Each structure stands twice: as C-alpha cells, then as structure tokens.
Amino acid sequence: xxxxxxxxxxxxxxxxxxxxxxxxxxxxxxxxxxxxxxxxxxxxxxxxxxxxxxxxxxxxxxxxxxxxxxxxxxxxxxxxxxxxxxxxxxxxxxxxxxxxxxxxxxxxxxxxxxxxxxxxxxxxxxxxxxxxxxxxxxxxxxxxxxxxxxxxxxxxxxxxxxxxxxxxxxxxxxxxxxxxxxxxxxxxxxxxxxxxxxxxxxxxxxxxxxxxxxxxxxxxxxxxxxxxxxxxxxxxxxxxxxxxxxxxxxxxxxxxxxxxxxxxxxx
Numbered sequence: 001x002x003x004x005x006x007x008x009x010x011x012x013x014x015x016x017x018x019x020x021x022x023x024x025x026x027x028x029x030x031x032x033x034x035x036x037x038x039x040x041x042x043x044x045x046x047x048x049x050x051x052x053x054x055x056x057x058x059x060x061x062x063x064x065x066x067x068x069x070x071x072x073x074x075x076x077x078x079x080x081x082x083x084x085x086x087x088x089x090x091x092x093x094x095x096x097x098x099x100x101x102x103x104x105x106x107x108x109x110x111x112x113x114x115x116x117x118x119x120x121x122x123x124x125x126x127x128x129x130x131x132x133x134x135x136x137x138x139x140x141x142x143x144x145x146x147x148x149x150x151x152x153x154x155x156x157x158x159x160x161x162x163x164x165x166x167x168x169x170x171x172x173x174x175x176x177x178x179x180x181x182x183x184x185x186x187x188x189x190x191x192x193x194x195x196x197x198x199x200x201x202x203x204x205x206x207x208x209x210x211x212x213x214x215x216x217x218x219x220x221x222x223x224x225x226x227x228x229x230x231x232x233x234x235x236x237x238x239x240x241x242x243x244x245x246x247x248x249x250x251x252x253x254x255x256x257x258x259x260x261x262x263x264x265x266x267x
Contacts, residue, residue: 013075066093096151
C-alpha cells in the first residue's frame with residue numbers, strides 16, 4: 001500500500017539527486033501567481049525555490065505556488081525566514097525547506113526534527129496534506145512516505161557554520177548543505193569574490209565534509225558559469241540558477257541594449 005502512496009508523493013528533485021545528477025532550481029522573489037510555476041517547468045528547472053527570506057511573499061501565496069508545483073511535477077522548495085516557519089510551509093505543500101543562519105549541529109538537528117514526523121522527528125500531524133491530493137491514507141504510510149520525500153536543506157553561509165561543518169554534515173536526516181556564497185564571501189572578508197582562494201578553500205572543506213557523511217552540496221549565489229562548473233566538478237550537485245528578478249532584469253537589459261546598439265549604428 002505504501003508503494004501506491006509513493007506514486008502519488010513524488011519528489012523528482014530528490015530522485016535525480018539520488019541518481020547522482022546535477023539539479024537546478026529557480027528562486028522566486030517577485031512573482032506571485034502560478035504562471036511562474038509553469039514557466040519554471042517549461043524552462044526545465046528541477047525545483048521551484050520560493051524565497052520567503054528575501055521577499056515579501058506570504059505564507060498563503062507560498063502555499064498556492066507549492067500546490068501548483070505539485071500538480072505539474074516540479075518540486076516546490078521554500079527558503080524560510082527562520083525555523084518557526086518550517087512546519088507551516090511543509091503543511092502548505094512544500095516538499096523541502098532551506099533554513100538560513102545555521103551555525104551548529106544542534107540547530108541543524110532542530111531543523112530536521114521540525115521537518116520529519118515521529119520517530120525521525122517531532123513534526124505535528126495535521127492531516128489533509130496537498131501532497132496526498134487531500135486523500136486519506138493510513139497514518140503509518142503517510143509518516144513513512146512523507147519522511148522519505150521531504151528534503152531538508154540548511155544554508156552554510158557564515159564562519160561559525162564553516163567551523164562546525166563536519167558536525168553539521170553528520171546530522172542524520174539532513175540532505176543538502178546549501179552554500180550561500182555571497183554571505184560566506186562577506187564573512188571571509190572578500191565580498192563578491194566568488195572565486196577567491198579563501199572561498200575555494202571553504203568549498204573544498206564543505207564538499208569534503210559532505211562526501212564523508214553522505215550529504216549533497218548546493219552552489220548558490222554565483223552567476224559565473226565557468227566557476228559553477230568548477231564547483232560541480234568538485235562535488236556540487238544542487239545549482240541555484242538565480243531568481244525570477246535576475247532573469248527578467250538580465251534578459252530585459254540585453255534586449256534594451258540591443259535596440260540601443262541598433263540606434264547608435266544609424267547615427
């Protein structure tokens with residue numbers, strides 16, 4: 001019976017990671033309607049990454065985007081402002097969360113506990129989950145399948161986390177160490193220098209800890225494709241390819257500049 005539920009609750013992002021593939025996610029910061037979900041799917045992204053930390057997107061809007069994503073087979077992930085939001089966004093349709101400002105293994109264990117039902121954690125069972133298409137299933141199967149399908153990510157973005165990386169990576173139930181490169185650069189005293197030797201050393205250290213403990217590493221905040229490819233070659237597997245805002249401004253700027261070039265050419 002649990003297998004039948006697994007066919008309903010599919011985390012394609014997680015499945016591709018398990019197969020050793022490199023996966024992509026599009027961050028959502030300004031879009032508020034379900035069109036962005038279909039656009040992300042059409043573009044070929046593996047996950048929609050709703051950023052509640054750096055936007056004014058509400059819980060209600062987050063849930064609607066997550067539910068739309070579930071319906072078309074793109075994995076909805078949510079970057080929450082803090083651990084207190086974890087259970088609410090998961091109940092609202094998210095298949096995984098990213099929690100910022102992690103500094104210790106104790107904090108990482110608390111995140112896992114809030115993401116997982118007993119016996120793996122302490123998440124409350126409210127019933128009526130959109131992941132289950134609002135159908136009733138045996139509770140034991142719901143707990144088993146949802147625990148399997150829920151992806152737990154934590155941001156590694158400060159010096160305290162870097163110092164404690166081996167202990168954090170060892171936390172059971174944690175799936176992805178998502179490197180917040182911009183914040184990490186700032187903490188290392190090299191803001192914006194994503195390829196600086198200190199940043200490269202940090203990546204090596206995080207990837208080594210992840211490999212030791214069977215975790216996945218995510219690359220975030222970098223637009224330089226050559227550098228992304230280098231970090232993937234080292235072991236990065238989850239790639240944040242920017243936000244809806246970044247893509248609109250970059251594509252829009254390129255097209256506006258093209259018209260300006262045409263105008264300049266006829267002077």
